[in-house]
Amino acid sequence: MSKTTPATLALTKSGIPFAVATYDYDSGAERVGLQAAEAMGVAPGVVLKTLMVEVDGKPACVVVPSDQEVNMKKVAAAFGGKAAHMMKPIDAERLTGYKVGGISPFGQRKQVPTAVEEMATLEDEIYLNGGQRGLQIRMRPDDLILALGAKAADLIR
Numbered sequence: 001m002s003k004t005t006p007a008t009l010a011l012t013k014s015g016i017p018f019a020v021a022t023y024d025y026d027s028g029a030e031r032v033g034l035q036a037a038e039a040m041g042v043a044p045g046v047v048l049k050t051l052m053v054e055v056d057g058k059p060a061c062v063v064v065p066s067d068q069e070v071n072m073k074k075v076a077a078a079f080g081g082k083a084a085h086m087m088k089p090i091d092a093e094r095l096t097g098y099k100v101g102g103i104s105p106f107g108q109r110k111q112v113p114t115a116v117e118e119m120a121t122l123e124d125e126i127y128l129n130g131g132q133r134g135l136q137i138r139m140r141p142d143d144l145i146l147a148l149g150a151k152a153a154d155l156i157r
Contacts (some may be wrong), residue, residue, distance in 0.1 A: 006106070011137065018139040020130055022134055033065075034047075034066050046126050047127045048066065055075065056076070064116075065117060065120055068156040072084040074154055095110055104130055104131040114148045116141070116150050117152075121145065
């Protein structure tokens with residue numbers, strides 16, 4: 001497995017500190033983030049999942065703990081919209097350049113507005129997808145917000 005992806009290249013270029021962690025990706029897992037947390041031996045709340053959504057027809061990215069469910073009304077509100085829904089997987093792959101199960105908020109083909117669940121910002125360290133299945137980026141939540149120009153918001157149920 002290569003540890004160099006558009007995500008790691010973007011972080012390296014930005015000078016934001018991070019480390020990578022790998023795990024054995026299970027393509028049959030019902031919830032990829034939970035499987036990643038278990039495989040790495042860390043709490044599910046510190047492994048974040050990257051979800052591509054559409055808010056009033058415009059693409060956006062949300063990053064939430066893998067053990068939580070996103071609330072689409074809160075997502076819409078976070079981006080100043082009226083309605084939000086999950087992006088179709090094929091559209092998410094085309095927009096980001098990553099495969100579902102490996103989508104990272106970093107190094108996407110087209111950077112879109114991003115919101116991070118505010119509870120995740122309380123952690124000392126978080127993990128999120130590094131741009132390929134089985135590759136995680138470990139970093140501080142403040143650096144995640146800084147690197148993406150993201151906003152922290154209440155996004156979960």
